[in-house]
Amino acid sequence: MADDKYPTDSDRRRFVKGVVGGAALSGVLTVGAAAVSSATDPTEAGGGIMEYRSAVRDLGPAPRGLPQIPIEIDDDGYLQGLWPEPETVTAGGQEVVVSETEIAGTEYTTEWYQYCGVQTFEGIAPDADGQDAYFRYPEALPTSEYPWMEEVEGREQINVEQFADYEQWGNEVGDTGVGKPAVATWRSQDVPPEETVPVIIIRSTQVEEAAQEDEWLAETCPQGFIAYLNKCTHFCCVPGYKRLDEAAEYNAENKIYCNCHQSVYDPFNNEPDTFVSLPRPEGE
Ligand code: FES
Structure with missing residues (x-):
């Protein structure tokens, strides 16, 4: 589970710097985002203060929520993560390629994912070669925790039909009928294993209900x-999500639980959050 706890050696310095910088700024952001922004303008490719939508952090040392990926479903029922057409803009006096769009009054940008070394991953560059936006199952499927994944193949695209039983699905962790999950990869075709972008997808009636009250969720969480x-x-x-018995000790048996230091995120409590996105390396 923690196999990609750290980015590759060459990324480590940037990663550590980012964690320290992000932690130092997180306390400031709640009281003075405007004052901070002039000091964190993008200096390389993208980065800076981001407002984003997240799975709210319920418990543990995580400084903020998990960033959401808006979903689109194509005519054949395949799920993809929204990756707006890349465009070149001028930011901080230099040209930067970005992938962004407005959805229900929220500025969505793929810079939401520029933390934890992900900002150096090949596929996370807005105009990365050879990457589409479809979600795919990982090569190694977690069939012991999610037995239903025995029905699918590693690297296969994810289809709505595979979630038809989402209202009844359950496993040995937590309750039945709260949401059917899959782990997936995104923008990670033909990249080194350590540059695989990991994704969690859940289909749930709780998402359908939340989307009735929230225009952003209505747009980004189809079906x-x-x-x-x-x-x-x-x-x-x-x-x-629903992968470890020990999650119950933290009331997280039906939530997203990180067993490294017991952080808990609620995938069904989705709210705006703020963080300092790291820049992509120059020229990428
Ligand atoms: S890495 Fe520390 S709680 Fe997840």
Whole structure:
């Protein structure tokens, strides 16, 4: 589960710097975001203060919520994470390629995922070659925790039909009928394993209900599906939804639980949050 706890050696310095910087700024952001922004203008490719939508952090040392990935479903029922057409803009006096759009009054940008070393991943560059936006099952499927995944193939695209029983699905952790999950990869075709972007997808009636009250969720969570970048905002472990018995000790048996240091995120309590996104390396 913690196999990608740390980015590759070459990324480590940037990662550590980012964690320290983000932690130092997080306390400031709540009281003075405007004052901070002039000191954190993008200096490389993207980065800076981001408002984003997240799975709210319920418990533990994680500084903030898990970033959401808006979902689109194509005509054949395949799920993809929204990756707006890249465009070049001028920011901080230099040209930067960005992938962003407005949804229901929220400025969505793929810079939401620039933390924990992900900002250096090949596929997370807005105009990365050879990457589409479809979610795919990982090569190694977690069939012991999610037995239903025995029905699918690693690297296969994810389809709505595979979640038809989402209202009845359950496993040995937590309650039945609260949400059917899958782990997935995104923008990670033909990249080194350590550059795989991990995603958690859940289809749930709770998402359908929340979307009735929230225009953002109505636009980004079609047919009751919700997706999050599955990188803990504490020290970058990959958390799990209904994957570990011990989650119950933290009232997290039906939530996203990170067993590295017991952070808990509620995938069905989705709210705006703020953080300082790290810049992508220059020229990428
Ligand atoms: S990495 Fe520390 S709680 Fe997730």
